Amino acid sequence: MSKVGELMSKKVETISSMRLPVDEVLEIKRCRYTPQDTNKTNSKVLPRICIVTGTHGDELEGQYICYELSRKLQENPQYIKGIVDIYPALNPLGIDSISRGIPNFDLDMNRIFPGSDEGSIVRKVAHNIVQSLKDADLVIDIHASNIFLREIPQARINENMVENLLPLASLLNLDFLWIHPAATVLESTLCHSLNVIGTPCIVVEMGVGMRITKEYGDQFLTGIFNVMKELSIWSGDIENTSKSHKAINSMKHEVFFINSAESGIFVPSIDHCTTVNKGDKIGDILDPLEGRIKEQIIAPCNGMVFTLREYPIVYTGSLVARLIGEETAANEKGNNI
Numbered sequence: 001m002s003k004v005g006e007l008m009s010k011k012v013e014t015i016s017s018m019r020l021p022v023d024e025v026l027e028i029k030r031c032r033y034t035p036q037d038t039n040k041t042n043s044k045v046l047p048r049i050c051i052v053t054g055t056h057g058d059e060l061e062g063q064y065i066c067y068e069l070s071r072k073l074q075e076n077p078q079y080i081k082g083i084v085d086i087y088p089a090l091n092p093l094g095i096d097s098i099s100r101g102i103p104n105f106d107l108d109m110n111r112i113f114p115g116s117d118e119g120s121i122v123r124k125v126a127h128n129i130v131q132s133l134k135d136a137d138l139v140i141d142i143h144a145s146n147i148f149l150r151e152i153p154q155a156r157i158n159e160n161m162v163e164n165l166l167p168l169a170s171l172l173n174l175d176f177l178w179i180h181p182a183a184t185v186l187e188s189t190l191c192h193s194l195n196v197i198g199t200p201c202i203v204v205e206m207g208v209g210m211r212i213t214k215e216y217g218d219q220f221l222t223g224i225f226n227v228m229k230e231l232s233i234w235s236g237d238i239e240n241t242s243k244s245h246k247a248i249n250s251m252k253h254e255v256f257f258i259n260s261a262e263s264g265i266f267v268p269s270i271d272h273c274t275t276v277n278k279g280d281k282i283g284d285i286l287d288p289l290e291g292r293i294k295e296q297i298i299a300p301c302n303g304m305v306f307t308l309r310e311y312p313i314v315y316t317g318s319l320v321a322r323l324i325g326e327e328t329a330a331n332e333k334g335n336n337i
Contacts, residue, residue, distance in 0.1 A: 053143070139201040
């Protein structure tokens with residue numbers, strides 16, 4: 001038996017299987033890692049963390065994270081003291097077809113939770129996912145941005161869950177902890193559905209749609225191991241501690257949304273994750289036909305740009321940037337994941 005087999009159990013499990021037309025099957029799978037000497041009796045009391053991603057088929061940042069996490073666990077099986085469940089594709093049809101939603105069903109998967117054991121196929125799948133995840137000590141739901149915007153690594157937390165989730169979120173080696181007002185959190189998301197039933201869940205978002213940002217993934221992996229150590233799931237050393245990030249908390253800063261007043265081509269004047277001063281130019285909206293600048297996008301405050309437009313075509317009202325300001329927030333708008 002190999003060293004891995006002696007010290008750790010690795011098992012790929014199907015947690016939901018639904019037949020589709022033309023003899024196809026929709027399967028949701030997880031890979032479970034547990035200490036090898038765990039028996040069925042005491043496995044129920046082991047601490048458990050679940051890493052889930054792939055809810056939106058055009059968000060691929062989590063794929064690299066799942067691979068690297070799985071690789072590191074297999075290389076160091078002696079340090080696994082709890083259960084690590086990895087779910088790389090909650091929406092495998094979307095990933096295969098490069099679709100944000102579930103193809104052929106015209107549905108955003110993150111709008112159908114907690115699902116039901118009766119009714120449509122997708123509602124049953126959502127139900128099976130929630131049942132599989134419930135009672136975990138922590139679920140981390142990894143998202144990327146869409147193809148239009150680039151985001152720094154950040155956690156998004158319902159203000160009603162701050163007391164329970166903020167201590168763990170602070171260990172995730174992220175750049176920003178965005179505490180959302182409860183009114184902006186959709187009740188049909190996986191994260192909200194799990195938190196309602198008492199299973200702690202944190203949404204993490206980073207990067208840009210249809211791409212993998214390796215440095216973001218490596219940064220966040222350090223945070224995952226930080227949390228696993230805190231939960232007594234991992235007993236080994238933590239890599240890359242010299243590159244630790246201290247996250248900015250939105251409860252101490254105001255979030256500013258910057259939208260285009262004109263249609264055209266957005267060309268940024270700054271890099272993503274740049275500190276700006278009030279009055280600095282963030283970018284220009286260009287008119288390629290007449291060769292003129294239609295609008296200059298100006299920073300409304302001192303702060304850091306944590307969201308920056310990636311896709312250059314904009315229309316009136318398009319979001320081009322978000323800033324973490326230096327002032328304490330009085331009223332903060334939010335957007336839904």
